[in-house]
Amino acid sequence: MTPAFEKLQKHLKQLPGLGYRSSERIALHLLVEKPGQLPALVAALEEAARAVRRCARCGNLAEAEHCAICADERRDRSVVCVVEHVPDLVAIERSGAYRGSYHVLHGKLSPIHGVGPDDLNVAALRARIESGEVAELILALSNDVEGEATCHYLTEHLPAGRDVRITRIGFGLPSGGGVLYADSVTLKSALDGRRTYH
């Protein structure tokens, strides 16, 4: 292999999910098998790096000051769904069940990995609440200790005196799945979160 090839491969290997073999395969594919695709890819990378940024309001990916969801007048801005990462937002969007707006924290509190509140997109959330536009916060963070700690932190450190309803999404059985196949932890939270049947 040539030095330039190895340099490219080393950079590819640093990408998430790629090991030595897959980075080698991608480098070979780009340079030898389909070199014709390369200029388009380089241009796309450069354009995306120039154009894509964080939405000033919610932290989602945007190409203007605000992302497509924040710019959409039909979305209900008084309801804010707080998520950890952009793919979480995409997953909820894909469900089609939600017509409010979002707020992406870009992580969760994790002292073990050195992530504190200042590393998260909390200041912008605070500003949104202070502006008075938010009536309800839906916390859709992961169901683990760090996710729960982040929920506690947010509930206690958001501006006081505003009448904001805070809820956390439910945890339980997956749709179409029977009780039989659920693991014991999920069953426990499903039992804890049961609802009255009318």
Add this chain to the structure above:
Amino acid sequence: MRLRKLTLRHFRNVGFAALEFSGRQQFLVGANGQGKTNLLEAAGFLTALRSFRTTENKLLVGHTQHTAAIACELEHERLGETRVTIKLRHDGKELWCDQARVTRLADHLGKFPTVVFSSQDLQLVRGSPAGRRRWLDLTLAAMDPGYFGALQKFSRALAGRNALLKAGRAVDGELGAFEQILAAAAAELIGLRASGLQALGAQLKASYAKLCDDAEPAGLGYEPNFDEPSAEALLARLEAGRERDRQMRTTLVGPHRDDFHFSVRHTAARDFASEGQQRSLVLALRLAQAAWFQEKSGVRPVMLADDVLGELDPARRRRFWAAIDPASQVLATGTALPDGELGAWQIFEVADGAFVEKPARVEAIP
């Protein structure tokens, strides 16, 4: 539960061994350092995917090998004939149960109960609180998924709070976020430990009475570091202790500092009991654990007796034998064959990691 077939590959000093068990009593005989205990260790690994001798997987994989494997065929009260395979690597383990991969320890824990009797058990009476907590956690978690869940949550939240304290930049808001989870999980643990130790203590009292003729009552006493099983009370205590915790850079109050003690005739066994009493206490504890497993899950644990028969005098040995549930399978090791009075054994001779079954003794015709 009965083990019917046990296969080891590259496990400690055992290159390959396939043992088929028939009947309920198996005895492994051989000189020291030949691999008798390694086989018991492998059988005990089934229960919680942990060794009773070490916490390092690395030590379990044979020299110059990358992976070790334990495969086991067993008869189970609830699951029928089951095949369990465990693959061990230096950095992790894989579990297969009837050809299906099991990825959550919570789904496996306690399904295949074994109880180990070992000479190291004496450390439970005399040793540090950490050893007792480890035993208590494994015993309670094996029978109660709720306990296991609370323990995991507690450990994770404690690690978070301690990381904040260690970094020296612990602000109240962040500490508070983890304290809420910590306190709720801790309160659950304290409550479950108290009731668990009470049930185990009652079983211990009964088995101790069977082992020792003199009717001195034995028991277990819980020594919680924070004795109110209330999340609110612990939360208040954690908040009040923040300043001191910051100085020490760790969390000073909570169930991670719990302990329990053994008592004989209402005095602490660690300080006052004789050597013989202490030995009987740990045997009684293991018998109590077995009885409790069976009561809770309906599955009879397999008894793994590592060189304990040799340590007891004949009278005690007989009583210990009588105290074991006569329907349980017993896998025992020793440097010499057991007395005839303990029943018929299937015997394996162990030398340098190899196991050879000795043909059954032909009874002499009178």
